[in-house]
């Protein structure tokens with residue numbers, strides 16, 4: 001064999017290998033990964049619910065004991081602090097492994113037969129730090145026997161939020177421009193403007209509003225937004241089908257915190273064919289922005305009939321958590337990019353102790 005022949009043979013073998021590596025996992029493997037994900041999410045929900053439940057129980061009981069037996073105050077406060085620290089340690093451990101696992105199962109459901117890459121791990125890490133910021137805050141409320149949202153519901157939201165990471169894995173399993181994905185919403189349960197926009201189904205939300213005689217100020221805003229955005233809904237073809245590359249650039253998947261519905265989203269992603277015909281619009285080049293930015297979602301009228309804006313996550317925003325969370329919010333991180341995670345440092349006072357929130361990991365330090 002001449003040198004050229006050898007090179008030619010080597011080239012052919014390499015090409016075959018590349019094809020084999022690119023070939024997605026068989027359908028059955030992908031279905032299995034989806035099942036494994038659903039099971040995993042249920043287990044995560046159980047664990048997180050119990051961590052919150054324990055903290056709530058200890059916090060509420062401590063409050064009662066302190067009122068009934070003032071002499072026990074110090075001892076009880078110590079118990080609350082220790083339990084708080086343990087709960088945070090357990091949550092951090094849970095979140096740390098769960099986020100990577102969710103992404104990995106998403107990758108496999110999307111058909112990838114490879115390990116999670118460095119830039120993907122960075123994406124997952126950002127997501128986790130973002131969630132940790134909120135999770136620690138809520139534990140603190142429970143320790144004080146406070147908290148505006150029922151803890152079961154809150155724990156549930158964290159389990160839902162994990163689904164965003166699963167869909168990111170699904171998306172990143174193959175980000176080629178020639179892979180197409182459909183954003184599918186469940187119209188019966190979904191009333192979210194962003195999801196309807198992304199799926200190209202704003203008319204479903206518009207119809208009942210048009211049929212109504214008297215609209216509240218909130219509904220009027222909604223209708224105006226729907227009519228203003230109908231022309232550019234549903235991606236390039238208006239059908240809710242996007243190239244995987246485009247969705248990655250938009251940095252949006254079901255259950256994303258950027259959506260108006262946040263963790264109450266019922267949408268999913270499905271493989272799709274490239275829609276027929278020439279696209280009506282060009283590919284999105286920017287991260288997706290919610291049609292109704294979250295801070296201003298709840299418009300309504302007060303007792304005097306004046307229009308008021310009720311901010312969502314009011315307490316969370318007041319404490320500056322949202323600002324810190326924004327530094328770790330999901331964004332697309334390309335293969336060559338490095339150092340994507342900004343330091344999110346905060347000091348929170350919990351009773352007699354200070355909690356240092358460093359890169360999402362909460363450490364407890366004795367106050368001087």
Ligand SMILES: [Zn+2]
Nearest residue numbers: 192195259261
């Ligand atoms: Zn939605």
Ligand SMILES: [Zn+2]
Nearest residue numbers: 195265266267
């Ligand atoms: Zn949705």
